[in-house]
Amino acid sequence: ILHAGSAETRHLLQNTALGDVWGVGRRLVERLALMGIKSAWELAQANPKEIRRHFSITLERTAQELRGVPCIEMSDLDEARRHIMTSRSFGKLTDNLDEIREAIRQYGQRSAERLRRQNGLAKAVLVFLKTNPHRQDLLPHSPSLVLELPRPTADSREILHAAGNALERIYRKGHLYQKGGVMLLDLIDADRQQLSLLDTPQSDAERQRSQKLMDVMDDLNRKMGRDTVKLGMPTPGAAWHLRCAHRSDRSTTRWDELPKARAL
Template structure:
């Protein structure tokens, strides 16, 4: 029987920082969002102080100055690399690994007895920590939804010691489902909880015992699948979460307000290149490009202006050069002097599968040759950036210290991806 495991990294961003800064272990640590705005990741010690997710960072500065807590800027390059390292370890223990998010991954196990699988999961739990330094919890069950609940139990119930393996028809599973509230079931939001409660469905067990056809009639096929999965009937395939996106947005708030067109152009260029990389990764082509700018709506003392413009591309493309050319034209048309801009971004629209693109009647052999050269160049750029680090090869170089760069006053070193930021050991 096939079993599905969910491996969830504990306090992932904080754990990544602690791998290379052991002095932070046991201390209350938080990681802040872009531009050091608010706390988006908290250690157990920080939660114990009553600090909540999303707390504005400026409200905690007095605790930082007193040395009672430690706040760090987001180091996404480090976190992404550590996520890949965790995945590499998992691939040695399972025939299939499916990343669900940067800190969660589904894995598939085949041909194990319950006792063998429990031991295998415990070994995986130990090896990830040993080889990467990242603590994880492992939940295993016949379906993805049950695996989510098993992972939650592994994290919340100390008796499991970070590993929980559930059989769909076991007494252990029944007891657990009866204790779990609807709001803690994967995919069941607050509004659904309210409607289901009216029907007398108040726990995961109640939903599992409900009539699936009635659930589908009253709600949706998605909730019907959730109910069936709680019964141990697999309804979600490994690739259900790997569908190509219909649009790709890349944007970010600037580090500080700016009206400098050259600096804004650099930001749009960076966002356009990043969007094109994502587009190529899903083997897609874009038919149009949207560029937008925004002033700060909370600064009523400043003039407000939030324009956007869509430009159709001459042909569907994933070539960064063509996308940036269009984005540059759009920016030139919407930019106005006299405004301080807070944010800018690029959205790629009308995406199509590159293998199914419809060619024009005006296409020539030269057009086909141009497409092949474009694809070869972009593939080469992507491969170099994958091997040597993002931004190694780019179209244009960003100006150091430009206003659009993020505020990262407490950024740690990218120890695992940058040669010039490797930790140093000093001999005494």
């Protein structure tokens, strides 16, 4: 057992690189180095208020833990998400329902993928839209709606069906929307689900088919790249696509963005 303030603890922390501390990634290591903090010991001795002001409360808690002050509950590390949300600002303002539907479909699929990665099931889906609150010339409208799913599920098809229904009910023609999102609520562990009398029953065969289909989709997207297999094809150049005018060339991953050499 190591005791805070002991010579053994100090020696261990002095010889522990920052990158080996839980929760301290490469970018944090670089930023901390600019402050002269290069080891776990130096992080432990840093002023907690300064760490919080320049970085975050999470890193402050990590520094306190290194000093022997308990700040992080063990359950916090393994606790599953209480909700999962995918949300983006649109590249351009739009009132086109078809384009917004495509965006909600993409966000719903992303949320469902994250849900399956944590082996969870969702009981409800929330969909929201937002107009630009800083534009005085636009009609304000920020609707949202929660729909319960027929049963706890991680199947993208069922989640997208509910998200589509919610969108149809909150969308209003004439409003230029700036942002949209999908949130999965009332998450439970897939291994501990307990159906209620109000849930729509599902046969074992249907459940197995659903799980196999989602497993195949996730496996292909993991091996072949994101969106190799997806539900619905997005329209190229739709208003909801992110603007990437200042993005650097992706010469290591895109054939059409390889540098071109010319002989003079």
